[in-house]
Amino acid sequence: MATRPHMAKLDDVTKFAEGLSDDFLMCRTWAHAWDPRTSAVQRANGRIHWTVECSTCGTIRTRVMTPSGGIVGNRYSYPEGYQSGGIGRIGQRGLAAIRMESLKRIGGA
Secondary structure: OOOOEOOOHHHHHHHHHHOHHHHHHHHHHHHHOEEEEEEEEEEEEOEEEEEEEEEOOOOEEEEEEOOHHHHHHEEEEEEOOOOOOOOOOOOOOHHHHHHHHHHHHHHOO
């Protein structure tokens, strides 16, 4: 039986969101803006590795594909400070707290 991931406490997520840069908060709120101008392709071990970078926060995404374009998986490389530092998985209430921090910064909350 699979174990449930450790969920982050709402207070911890709120503190985390308050400490994020505006760019990191934007990506946490709206998702990444993948820039096609940063696109790079490499072939290794019978796989295609297609990489793009987020123009907002600098996260790098590598999509690994089969030679026919089937998706094997995705890997992400995050800039320092983007990840939540082991507070646990951020659930729906935590994601709402992140959105509210975004609104607060633009004067909408």
